[in-house]
Amino acid sequence: MTFTDEHLVPIADEGLGNTAYLVDLGDGRALAVDASRDLRALLAAARRRRVRVAYAADTHLHADFLSGAVQLRHDTGAVVLASAAGRRAFPHTGLGDGDEVDLGGLTLRALATPGHTDEHLAFLLLDGPRELGVFTGGSLIVNSAARTDLLGPHRTEELTRAQYRSLHRLAALPDDTGVWPTHGAGSFCAAPPGTARTSTIGAQRRDNPLLAAEDEDAFARLLTAGLGSYPAYFDRLAEANRRGPAVLAGLPRLPVLDAAQVRALLAAGGEIVDARPAADYAAGHVPGSLSIPLRGRFATWLGWLVPADTPVAVVLGEDQDPDELVAQGYKIGYERLVGRLCGEIPRTATTAFLPAGRTPAGPYLDVRQTAEFAAGHVPGARHVELGVLAGRAADAPAGAVVACGHGERAMTAASILERAGHTGLTVLRGGPAEFAAAHGARLTTEKS
Structure with missing residues (x-):
């Protein structure tokens, strides 16, 4: 087949900040890469192209979602392709560095790229000798690399240095090789905000600050300095993916x-x-x-x-x-x-939800992520990330204006505080810039 960009269908999950891929192999079959258990969009794309998913490849044991590979094996007969080092407890084709899979005209070559996880593979898609693109998972991502601290602080330095070597291995591919990562902007596995989801090797050699680091030590300092918090459920999903998620007959209905x-x-x-x-x-x-x-x-x-x-x-x-x-x-x-x-459940509690011009002057509680807070916040704001607020409810000021970037996380925070006994809270409908402007202030990057 003659591979074109139209044969590659990215399936973006904007909520998790991830991208799965459907590759039309040109003969009624398709390859899925890093598909999540929510297969609705991917299978809809397959139906539109009239292809059957014949292969399901996972670059690593995902921590942020359950893999859809086991479900695809059940539903479409897909052959699951994954790292042999991952010791998955379900039928799959275990691959090691340099192993190749003939897809029928195209070839998939496994490249060991540890760092984000120990067993991480990138998958290089080849048309004969020509490198079309590489599914980089959580190794090389657009203008960054995925986090290396998911296995605990005692492993972070080791994995970060492995990530350095993996990125430079991938950067040695030809300039026009596509870079097709799983993790992208919005992923808590780490990616800069607002970046494109795909790139090329040449563009990454030019633009990725991690590839510009002068040596391995500088790379390690730069990557680990940007690691923020991550959701608690990440700590259990890699093992769940190793065992294999249960096959679903369909989505259960909520009674x-x-x-x-x-x-x-x-x-x-x-x-x-x-x-x-x-x-x-x-x-x-x-x-x-x-x-x-x-x-x-x-x-x-x-x-x-x-x-x-x-x-x-x-x-x-x-x-x-x-x-x-x-x-x-x-x-x-x-x-x-x-x-x-159902409708007769009493809903007797209310929470003030007001635009910036109607909110009191303070105290102000900012529940955004640390990186967001550091980029600009209301002067004098108290900062507690939403993910840890339940354990630090006592640190929240009484009668606070609770705020995030728009209002959704702030309402979640207010609900946590209210059941911890806080009263008189106001949730800001909007963000810090609007609040500061309404109250005659300017955002600051200084630590509170």
């Missing part, structure tokens, strides 16, 4: 729960997650419920804030899709979604 069932769930240690928009939660909600608006980032915050073994009842608006919520939960291995609340 409707009555008031008695909800009371029983709460008495058993369950949780109510209110997935309605922040404004709807503010206008009236079940006291003690956790606000996590259903959007692209829903899975991230569900997995970060709610333990995987906690049964959850959800509150949804009439125009929200329960299947979308379930798909996001199951994508990160969250399968304790018990049902959704």
Whole structure:
């Protein structure tokens, strides 16, 4: 076949900041790379192109989502391609450095690229001797490299130095070789904000600051300096992917729960997650419920804030899709979604949700990530990341204006604080620049 850009279909998950790929092999078959358990978009792309997924390749044991490879093997008969060093506990073709797979006209060559994980492989796609592109997973990503601290602080330096060698190995490929990473902007596996999702080797040699580092020590300092926090569920998913996610017959449906069932769930240690928009939660909600608006980032915050073994009842608006919520939960291995609340559940609590011009002058609590806060914040703001707020609720100032970049995370934070006993909170509908302008101030980068 003559490979063109049209044969490569990126499948972006904007919420997790990741990209899977569907490669049309030109003969009715396709290769999927780093597909997540939420296969809806990838399979829709396959149907549009009238191809069957015959191969499912995983670059590494993912920490931020459950792999869809096992499901593809069940549903389409796909051959799973993955690192032999990953010791996966389900049928797959284990590959090592330099191993090749004939895709029928194209060839996939495995390149050992440890760093993000020990067993990480990049997959170089070849048309005869010509390097078309490389699926780099969590090694070389656009203008950066994926984080190297997921196996614990005792391994970080070792893996960072392995990542240095892996990036320089990939950078030795021809300039016009495509760079097709899994992790991209918005991924907590680390990527600069606002960058493109794909690139070329030549562009990365020119633009990637990590490849410009003068030596391995400088590379290590630069990469580790940019590592922020990451969701709690990352610590369990790599092992879940090694064992292999359970095959699903379809997305389970959320049954409707009555008031008695909800009371029983709460008495058993369950949780109510209110997935309605922040404004709807503010206008009236079940006291003690956790606000996590259903959007692209829903899975991230569900997995970060709610333990995987906690049964959850959800509150949804009439125009929200329960299947979308379930798909996001199951994508990160969250399968304790018990049902959704019906209309008679009392929603007696409210939370002030106001634009910058109507909010009080302070105190101001910023719950964004550390990198966001450092880039510019309201002078005098108290900073506690949302992911750790439950354990630091006592650090939040009384009667605070709770803020993030737009309002969704701030409403989640307010719901955490309210059930910890805080009252008189105001959630900012907007971001720090709007608040500062409304109150005659300018953003600062100085530490509070």
